[in-house]
Amino acid sequence: MANLTDKEIMASVLxxxxxxxxxxxxxxxxxxxxxxxxxxxxxxxKTFDAQKQVFDIMSQKGWYSVQSASQQEISSAQQKIKGIQSQMSQ
Structure with a gap:
């Protein structure tokens, strides 16, 4: 059995x-x-908190990279979420 790398173990945990x-x-x-x-x-x-810790470690080590969103993309997503929330409260 091959040895797993730290990156592979963390990816599995995530x-x-x-x-x-x-x-x-x-x-x-x-x-x-x-x-x-x-x-x-x-x-x-607690699961969210633990997942965030694993994600942060992986991100710091360069094992999990995400593309940053522009402020316009963030604002657009927030507006969509507000629209969904508004529909749900009706």
Whole structure:
């Protein structure tokens, strides 16, 4: 068995956090038990925090690069989100 690099291990951990976040989100959205929902929300928050730490380490090491968005692209995305929120509150 080949040895995994630190980059490969971190990429795997990042992927697992993404999968966990997706699964927890589905659990929360489909949960009818308030206690279960609250527990899952707490775990999801911790998962987000852990994912961010892994992402930051990978980014600092140059293992995960993202393209920076322009201010116009950010503003456009914010407007789309506001539109979706507005539709959902109607």
């Amino acid at each position: 992927g697992e956090h993404k999968l966990a976040a997706s699964s927890l989100t589905n659990l929360i959205l489909e949960s009818v038990c308030p206690m279960l929902r609250n527990d899952a929300e707490s775990i999801l928050t």
